[in-house]
Amino acid sequence: MEWFGRKRTFGVCVLLTACFIFIQFFARSLPVLLVGELLGGLVLGTFAVIAPTYASEVCPVPLRGFLTSWINLCFVMGQLIANGVIAGTSQLSTHWAYSAPFASQWFWCLIILIGWPFAPESPWYLVRKGRVEDAERALRRLASAKIDVKPTLAMIIETDRLEYELEAGSTYMDCFRKINLRRTEIAIGVYSIQVISGIYLVGYATYFFELAGLPTTKAFDMSIGFLALGFVGTCFSWVLLLHFGRRVIYNSGLALLVVLLIIIGILDCVPNYSQRFGVIWAQSILMCIWNFCYDFSVGPICFVILCEVSATKVRSKTIAVATAVQAVLGIAMTIAIPYLINPDEANARGKIGFFFGGLAAIALVWSYLRVPETRNRTFEELDIMFSRGVATKQFKVYQVD
Known part of the structure; x- marks a missing residue:
């Protein structure tokens, strides 16, 4: 992204995704399918970096929270669509049972490529490359004709100059230098909390509901409702963003997750659990409420904080580091969860x-102590506040001179 820009990198990644889908679609053996999945997964990881970086750089401060939190909604919508496609092809007895879901991905590649030429390059990237006139043109495309983009351009140039003076750097090693270390820690922390607070349970929703004692059809219906509540939850986060700060929403939501998870665990300890269908339904409904709370707080607000705490010069690299750490934790949970819930293993x-x-309770303590309030702050103000070592609780009221 730093060499070729956000737009070009994104376009190439979409094309590569379309190509790798061919491998998955035509795979008739597990080794070929594995190769296609691995190659596709490598490219998929780039979208997790490009999306928040680009989203945070092409919108004005008042809309930054809404656009970056939209990323979480895209994940939820993808899961809902995937469940619908799989439900429609699961009864097929030919290779189309798995080939059709792969083929459906080409539709989205086509839609994105049609709209790609109309997307402007990030003005922040253009300024860093010395292409100030191109940056101004990009800003004019992003704003209405009545808006004067000169002040915004001046702010971008000044923020870039300030980060140069602060020696924020532009390499991966710079993410761990003293000037950026606190910001990198927060980015890694808020992203990793998605995993340790239980988000990977979403992939096992149907299986979990079956283990809880629900019939297979009811378990699948419940998993759809589970994801639908996640969609509603993310939309609800936009309402909360209008009235509350990122820190308040994130920490409050995380606290609710802790309470709900503990209650779910307690209900599982009820004597003769398997015979108490009221308890089983209560536990399943609490799982759905948990997903709703996750998707109005930890899910979408993570991306907002992730984009706002990282310095603009190393934003893409900070997000990449945070994504890598989150992915490693995700791999660990992918291995651990089946062992924990399978009846022939831990049977938890x-x-x-x-x-x-x-785990979420420990994360809540860290978040309360370390995650600052970044609402309505420009990137320049955040640079100054982090460089001055402003205390976490002072971010909301601190006056930048």
Whole structure:
């Protein structure tokens, strides 16, 4: 992204995705399918970096929270669409049962490529490359004709100059230098909390509901409702962003997750659990409420904070580092969760709530102490505040001279 720009990098990644789908679509053996999945997964990781970086750089400060939190909604919508496609092809007895879901991905590649030429390059990237006139043209495309983009351009240039003076740097090593270390820690922390608070349970929703004792059809219906509540939750986060700060929403939501997970664990300890269908339904409904709370707080607000705490010069690299750490934790959870919930292994069932509830409680303590309020702050103001070592609780009221 730093060599070729956000737009070109994104376009190439979409083309590569379309190409790798061919491997998955025509795979008739596990080794070929694995190769296609691995190559596709490598490119998929780039979208997790490009999307928040680009979103935070092409919108004005008042809209920054809404656009960056939209990323979480895209994840939820993708899961809903995937469930719908798989439900429609699961009864097929030919290779189309798995080939059709792969083929459906080409539709989205086509839609994106049609709209790609109309997307402007990031003005922040253009300023850093010395292309000030191109940056101004990009800003004019992003704003209405009545808006004077000169002040915004001047702010971008000044922020770039300030970060140069602060020696923020532009390499991966610079993410861990003293000037950026606190910002990198917060970025890694808020992204990793998505994993340790239990988000990977979403992929096992149907299986978990079956283990809880629900019939297969009811379990699948519940998993759809589970994701639908996530969609509503993300939309609700936009309402909250209008009235509350990022820190308040994130920490309050995380606290609710801790409480819900612990209650889910306690319900699993009820005597004769398997015979108490009221308890089973209560536990399943609490799982859906948990997903709603996650998707109005930790899910979308993570991306808002992730984009706002990182310095503009190393934003893409900070997000890449945070994504890598989150992915490593995700791999660990992908291995651990099946072991924890499978009846022939740990058979923890809903007691897994104690595991994730405990981790989320530890994360809440860290978040309360370390995650600052970044609402309505320009990137220049955030640079100054982090460089001055402003205390976490002072970010909301600190006056930048």
